[in-house]
Amino acid sequence: MKIAIASGKGGTGKTTIATNLARVASDKGQSVAYLDCDVEEPNGHIFLKPEIEREQSVISLIPEVDEGKCIHCGKCGEFCRYSAIVCIRDKVLVYPELCHSCGGCALVCPTGAITERQRQTGVVQIGKSDSIDFVHGISDLGVAVTPPLVRAVKKSAPSADIIIIDAPPGTSCPVIESVRDVDYVVLVAEPTPFGLNDLKLAVEMCRTLGLRFAVVVNRVGIGDDRVHRYCKDEGLEILQEFPDDRKIAQAYSQGMLACEIYEDYRELFLQLLDKINNIVGLTKKSTSNLVKEDSDAGV
Amino acid sequence: MKEIIVISGKGGTGKTSILASLAVLAKPVVVADCDVDAADLHLLLSPEVLESNDFLGGAKVEINPRLCTACGKCAELCRFDAISLTGVGNEKVKATYQVDPIACEGCGVCVYFCPEKAIEMTDAVNGRWFVSQCRVGPMVHARLNPAEENSGKLVTIVRNRAREIASKEHIETILVDGAPGVGCPVIASLTGADIALIITEPTLSGLHDMKRVAELAGHFGLERYLCINKWDINPELTEQINEIAKEMDISVLGKVRYDSAITQAQVENLSAIEYITGGVCDDIRQLWSELADVIRG
Numbered sequence: 133m134k135i136a137i138a139s140g141k142g143g144t145g146k147t148t149i150a151t152n153l154a155r156v157a158s159d160k161g162q163s164v165a166y167l168d169c170d171v172e173e174p175n176g177h178i179f180l181k182p183e184i185e186r187e188q189s190v191i192s193l194i195p196e197v198d199e200g201k202c203i204h205c206g207k208c209g210e211f212c213r214y215s216a217i218v219c220i221r222d223k224v225l226v227y228p229e230l231c232h233s234c235g236g237c238a239l240v241c242p243t244g245a246i247t248e249r250q251r252q253t254g255v256v257q258i259g260k261s262d263s264i265d266f267v268h269g270i271s272d273l274g275v276a277v278t279p280p281l282v283r284a285v286k287k288s289a290p291s292a293d294i295i296i297i298d299a300p301p302g303t304s305c306p307v308i309e310s311v312r313d314v315d316y317v318v319l320v321a322e323p324t325p326f327g328l329n330d331l332k333l334a335v336e337m338c339r340t341l342g343l344r345f346a347v348v349v350n351r352v353g354i355g356d357d358r359v360h361r362y363c364k365d366e367g368l369e370i371l372q373e374f375p376d377d378r379k380i381a382q383a384y385s386q387g388m389l390a391c392e393i394y395e396d397y398r399e400l401f402l403q404l405l406d407k408i409n410n411i412v413g414l415t416k417k418s419t420s421n422l423v424k425e426d427s428d429a430g431v
Numbered sequence: 432m433k434e435i436i437v438i439s440g441k442g443g444t445g446k447t448s449i450l451a452s453l454a455v456l457a458k459p460v461v462v463a464d465c466d467v468d469a470a471d472l473h474l475l476l477s478p479e480v481l482e483s484n485d486f487l488g489g490a491k492v493e494i495n496p497r498l499c500t501a502c503g504k505c506a507e508l509c510r511f512d513a514i515s516l517t518g519v520g521n522e523k524v525k526a527t528y529q530v531d532p533i534a535c536e537g538c539g540v541c542v543y544f545c546p547e548k549a550i551e552m553t554d555a556v557n558g559r560w561f562v563s564q565c566r567v568g569p570m571v572h573a574r575l576n577p578a579e580e581n582s583g584k585l586v587t588i589v590r591n592r593a594r595e596i597a598s599k600e601h602i603e604t605i606l607v608d609g610a611p612g613v614g615c616p617v618i619a620s621l622t623g624a625d626i627a628l629i630i631t632e633p634t635l636s637g638l639h640d641m642k643r644v645a646e647l648a649g650h651f652g653l654e655r656y657l658c659i660n661k662w663d664i665n666p667e668l669t670e671q672i673n674e675i676a677k678e679m680d681i682s683v684l685g686k687v688r689y690d691s692a693i694t695q696a697q698v699e700n701l702s703a704i705e706y707i708t709g710g711v712c713d714d715i716r717q718l719w720s721e722l723a724d725v726i727r728g
Binding site: 140141142143144147170172173175178211213214229232233234235236239240271273274275276277278300301302303304305306307308312324325326329330333334336337340341354355356378381382384385386387 | 440441442443444447468469470471474490508510511533534536537538539540543544575576577578579580582583610611612613614615616617618619632633634635636637639640643644646647650664665668691694697698700
């Protein structure tokens with residue numbers, strides 16, 4: 133079973149829910165893999181404190197131009213949809229941070245002047261947090277195109293009863309890469325106007341991708357009841373509510389797992405886990421082959 | 432003209448709430464919402480939309496099943512696993528190739544190399560962007576459709592328009608609401624901007640993410656300043672962030688206390704400054720007075 137914890141808005145509690153779920157599932161005896169797919173700002177390690185056992189460099193292919201062979205015909209620049217290669221009079225400029233590694237420029241070059249070289253875009257670290265298999269990716273600063281790193285994190289996932297994917301905020305490319313093949317998405321929302329606006333976007337994203345999903349409302353007590361009314365009107369299931377609680381904010385600020393220090397929260401996370409297990413089922417083990425081998429994100 | 436981009440690394444640290452209050456204090460000001468994935472600033476500034484534009488950031492790639500001979504060249508060249516032999520058949524072949532629109536990144540390699548010229552790519556609208564007027568001045572904002580790509584390009588459009596307006600209307604300050612993270616939309620909002628105001632919170636996650644985004648902003652040559660929001664939820668960590676900022680040569684321009692009035696103001700579609708006086712507003716006024724000094728240089 134592969135589940136993703138996502139939200140349109142940042143800071144709604146994705147990592148809190150994902151890491152606590154991972155811990156209670158593991159304590160219950162399920163085999164758990166936790167994948168932090170927020171490769172731009174991964175925080176799961178702060179709470180799960182894994183021992184990193186190995187690290188892999190994630191590379192993308194970017195063009196390199198042999199000026200000796202280049203006839204400055206401009207075909208590469210005309211072809212590139214991302215403005216990552218530009219031909220100006222007698223010079224070809226490459227902008228690696230914009231490149232999507234499609235390989236098109238090298239293919240269209242009539243003189244074979246373009247080859248591809250490897251560029252590191254980040255690393256994937258793999259380890260253990262007690263018996264939880266832990267994987268996260270960290271993008272190199274300045275790298276704009278992060279979906280290949282997300283793919284690399286997912287590819288490194290070991291088999292487990294439950295694979296928990298901690299998604300980045302938002303609703304665009306890196307989020308889609310994180311959630312696109314999961315069995316179920318848990319959308320974490322705050323009961324505020326911002327929370328509602330961004331929940332609607334996340335719901336629209338799940339519907340566009342054809343994914344099953346439900347909502348967890350976090351920090352109930354702040355804001356208003358518009359998120360609840362929206363869920364009711366749209367017929368969305370609210371799987372669980374978590375109250376606005378200063379002691380949880382404090383535990384979070386110090387990198388502590390609420391389920392490990394507060395029995396009442398352990399109970400809440402266990403209830404949430406049971407609901408997810410019941411909905412998605414423990415029918416089969418998820419395999420590690422989450423994404424097919426691909427060439428743009430060789431690990 | 433000075434362009435100030437408000438970023439945080441971590442989401443939910445209070446970028447948009449603080450920016451709305453700063454905009455009220457700074458007016459007249461041009462505001463630009465560059466969190467195009469999950470734009471929220473309009474909820475506080477209630478802009479009146481004057482101009483609405485399509486964003487042609489998407490590409491729609493389709494294989495014509497009548498022309499496809501299932502040679503497989505497209506699938507072989509596609510680096511995104513976006514093409515598979517799952518389309519309907521025709522008189523020559525049992526099944527044709529088909530593009531998965533979610534996996535497709537619109538690079539155009541398949542279109543170029545299809546020997547049958549059976550693949551077509553067209554521009555697709557995948558968002559909208561708006562020029563508006565709100566009570567603090569002109570506002571440029573956008574909406575990328577969920578599950579869409581090219582947020583960086585949309586951010587660039589929003590920023591360029593904001594600068595045009597500022598220069599035409601002789602407005603000295605542009606306040607830009609950035610996206611969380613350090614990827615594509617953030618990079619697009621940093622290039623060529625003047626000042627990065629980083630909003631962090633005293634949590635280990637906030638600190639971790641602040642360091643990364645501060646380093647990124649430094650890499651792009653911006654002047655960097657820090658604001659510690661909700662500083663009183665963990666005063667020890669706030670002190671630690673102060674120290675780290677000093678080591679990174681970043682001035683802490685302000686500390687803003689935790690106050691539930693920020694959320695209540697949001698419920699009323701107002702900035703905190705317009706909703707209450709004293710308390711958290713004094714902190715924000717202090718932050719603005721420091722920032723205004725920085726802007727004046």
